[in-house]
Amino acid sequence: MPRIIVTGGSGKAGRAVVRDLLDHGYDVINVDHTAPQEQIAPFRQAELTELGQAFESLRGADAVVHLAAIPNPNRFTPEVTFRTNMLSTYNVFTAATTLGLQRVVWASSETVLGLPFDRHKPAYAPLDEEAPVYPESTYALGKLLSEEMARQFSRWSSIPFVGLRFSNIMEPQQYQSFPNFWGDPLKRKWNLWGYVDARDVAQSCRLALQANIAGAEVFIIAAADTVMTRPNRELMAEVFPGIPLREGTGDYETLLSIAKARRMLGYNPQHSWRYYLSV
Numbered sequence: 634m635p636r637i638i639v640t641g642g643s644g645k646a647g648r649a650v651v652r653d654l655l656d657h658g659y660d661v662i663n664v665d666h667t668a669p670q671e672q673i674a675p676f677r678q679a680e681l682t683e684l685g686q687a688f689e690s691l692r693g694a695d696a697v698v699h700l701a702a703i704p705n706p707n708r709f710t711p712e713v714t715f716r717t718n719m720l721s722t723y724n725v726f727t728a729a730t731t732l733g734l735q736r737v738v739w740a741s742s743e744t745v746l747g748l749p750f751d752r753h754k755p756a757y758a759p760l761d762e763e764a765p766v767y768p769e770s771t772y773a774l775g776k777l778l779s780e781e782m783a784r785q786f787s788r789w790s791s792i793p794f795v796g797l798r799f800s801n802i803m804e805p806q807q808y809q810s811f812p813n814f815w816g817d818p819l820k821r822k823w824n825l826w827g828y829v830d831a832r833d834v835a836q837s838c839r840l841a842l843q844a845n846i847a848g849a850e851v852f853i854i855a856a857a858d859t860v861m862t863r864p865n866r867e868l869m870a871e872v873f874p875g876i877p878l879r880e881g882t883g884d885y886e887t888l889l890s891i892a893k894a895r896r897m898l899g900y901n902p903q904h905s906w907r908y909y910l911s912v
Contacts, residue, residue: 641701
């Protein structure tokens, strides 16, 4: 039974990941600054910006799913967000490679793609991992620099590093807000009308632990559809006129491509707001 450390296991994504891994037979330990509301796995409180605490947190593990971060760029000052997220990620990567863990799965972000697409419009849609990267906040910059850091740590250690560029993570109760988006496509244009269910985030983390991957890879992780009831062609023509929509893209198919995750991880999102709301 592999032992997996989930950093940030008390947060929105972390709760789902911890539960999913437990359900699939993993030995899971939640490492977080904050205790979980419901403790379903052993909990270790830690401040991951302290290297020694990162080492103690990962000791004895087979792999780590590193989700701990300041998730909202507006919650703290840009400097605090950058310093906290970069330092904690560096410490986790250092501890994981020094201790000889078998794999590092970690949370990158859709924000590296240029969100909210004010300064740079998307080059095409659906956007994929080959698209230009344009971080527009210190949060996004930290995620992008962490992707390069993962490549170098993997090169030094030969340990696979899997970065998951999560879209806007949602829990089922949040789907009730989606009708507020439908009348004005500008409300959610900031991430090409994307989202992902927390349970599909959990699926992607589990698959990333299992997949046959060498080196460092990044994957966009989104739902299979958009948050909108209007077809993609209408949305793109109104909000991003002149930006090519790739042939064969479905009317409501995600505009944050999950093709690479499907191909290399076996990722297959199971949850959509359309199961919960009648439209």
